[in-house]
Amino acid sequence: MPDENPAGKPLGDESPERPEDKPADTSTKDTSTKEPDGKAPEPPEPKDDLVTTHHQLRVGRRRLAYTATAGRVVLREEEHKDGTFRGNKARAEISMTTYTLDGADPRTRPVVFAFNGGPGSSSVWLHLGLLGPRRVVMGDVGHLEPPPYGLMDNRESLLTVADLVFIDPMSTGWSRAVEGGKPGDYHGYQRDIEHVGELIRLWTSRNKRWMSPKFVAGESYGTLRGAALAAHLQDRYGMYLNGLILISSVLDLSSIDFEKQRNDRAHALYLPTYAAIAHYHGKHGRRSLRSVLQEAEAYAARDLPWVLSRGARLSPDERAEAVSTMARLSGLSGDYIDRCDLRIEHWRYFTELLRDQRLSVGRLDARFTGPAASAIAENMDADPSHDAIMGPYAAAWNHYVREDLGYASDLHYEQITSRVMPWSFKDFEGRPVDVSDRLERAMRQNPHLRVHVSYGYYDGATPHFAAEDVFAKLRLPDSLRANIEHAYYEAGHMMYVHEPSRVQQSRDLADFVVRSSGLPT
Structure with missing residues (x-):
């Protein structure tokens, strides 16, 4: 069905018409679209x-x-x-x-x-x-x-x-x-x-x-x-x-909310996923995925929540040990872990992991990578796994x-x-x-x-x-x-x-x- 213009004529079918060509309208019929009670008509009843x-x-x-x-x-x-x-x-x-x-x-x-x-x-x-x-x-x-x-x-x-x-x-x-x-x-x-x-x-x-x-x-x-x-x-x-x-x-x-940066529960629970992603992208050498996950899950379940809860009360040695462990598991540098205060935000992780290769890592599926729009961006411009599907x-x-x-x-x-x-x-x-x-x-x-x-x-x-x-x-x-x-x-x-x-x-x-x-x- 063709679209219609406000006058009710199909678009494209209009012919030029001068006002003086129109016959005078002497009818008295009501052309209003309203019902007798003044209300607009109900739309047609929808059907399956x-x-x-x-x-x-x-x-x-x-x-x-x-x-x-x-x-x-x-x-x-x-x-x-x-x-x-x-x-x-x-x-x-x-x-x-x-x-x-x-x-x-x-x-x-x-x-x-x-x-x-x-x-x-x-x-x-x-x-x-x-x-x-x-x-x-x-x-x-x-x-x-x-x-x-x-x-x-x-x-x-x-x-x-x-x-x-x-x-x-x-x-x-x-x-x-x-x-x-x-x-x-x-x-x-x-x-x-x-x-x-x-x-x-x-x-x-x-x-x-x-x-x-x-x-x-x-x-x-x-x-x-x-x-x-x-x-x-x-x-x-x-x-x-x-x-x-x-x-x-x-x-x-x-359990996954990073909007409040001090949601330490989410930061800890994400670490095993970072470790798995790092393993997929060759950051764990010849170690098996299972062994990497076992270590990351044990650390995320016991030690990391304690570390994050301590804040400034961590001793320099305790903090250094946490930075080293998280860097090794996540595949990120110790300097980055220290600068983000041991709290890795996931969008930033996907941007940071392969930054040296100017690649972004997929969020929906981290096996996918794509060229980063900017090598200095804080967050990736698009999810390469989403783009692929x-x-x-x-x-x-x-x-x-x-x-x-x-x-x-x-x-x-x-x-x-x-x-x-x-x-x-x-x-x-x-x-x-x-x-x-x-x-x-x-x-x-x-x-x-x-x-x-x-x-x-x-x-x-x-x-x-x-x-x-x-x-x-x-x-x-x-x-x-x-x-x-x-x-x-x-x-x-x-x-x-x-x-x-x-x-x-x-x-x-x-x-x-x-x-x-x-x-x-």
Whole structure:
């Protein structure tokens, strides 16, 4: 449909017209767009916009026939005003993509609800990087594919053991508020959980899947969302999950928060990640990664917190020893460690480690490097790992959703956006943003809930040792703590970018889903 100008004529179709050529208007009809009561007309009622297609995935000798559904679902909210019920009003149109195995028994077929984080990220990364039936071909460090990249069947897809529902939270992907609505109302911790939870309830009810084993999978901020969502689904709907998948976990933001430079906890918990990154870039000679991590983790757990807590009370010898140890583990110079007062800020670390080579190190995945815009900059101008993944995923998704899934929209698919900012954490005013208590509550309420946590050693955004610290402090009995399992990969934040890690992680997740569903292995 062509755009229209204010007069209602299609643009480009106007013909010159002189005022004297116009006939006099002698009609008395009301051309106002207002309703009889003087109010502007209500916008049209939005409807679900979904497209269904059928596909096959070959896995070994098997051919899996599955149905894909892509598009946008209208979310409604009950409206009450002055004690009066005003109806179930449309508030948002949320984009999602689902895959269900044809002919499967819903009582035994698990379903996994998946999303990424940000806040402000669509689900395209888990969708085309790890879990979905098709995956992007982008290469890896040192062997990146050139544009326009590629797309191929994912024989390790989690679809082999579970149905998949990929969710794009408000303002990501094609998710938008309804016409006249306020997307900012959803840009915050609580409302984010509520609308994602409502979409899960709606899909489960419409597809008659209440008796299916159910899982939630989140990455990065999606792990914070996922942990809180597990408790919300139980408390609000009585929907108990079988499992929670946390990829690159951060449940307590104070464990990684450097905004307050005296947050010594975060400075200590980051050190093992710095040591792993230094090892990858050749700063530890022939030592194994495991031996480097063992030393760094032991130092970060015991000695470094004490050192940082002492401040000026450290003796010269104690300070010199700390500077030497931190320099050796992190790969930075002793002079730099001393000048930063033993407190390495992570953005500066990625700029400093290979400064002598005029390279920046990736934050999302420190295996990646890129030329520094300035050899004297305090912080790198861009994350080379983020630069490496953006193009391949954008090309793959925009082709795949139109060509294979048959869904198209002229809206821009917000792969990752800043439009959700500022993000509201008003629920945590005056205290750290920490949802570990929500996970504790969910596990105590549902003792069958199992949790799988995936870590990347070269992840500079959500360091593994910080996440471990949070899990170690959960207030749980040993019987429930045994429901938490941990998996580690020599990769970054999106560990599936690294092919050996992707293959192993796919196996680990499939095994977790099968075991947690109580299905035969």
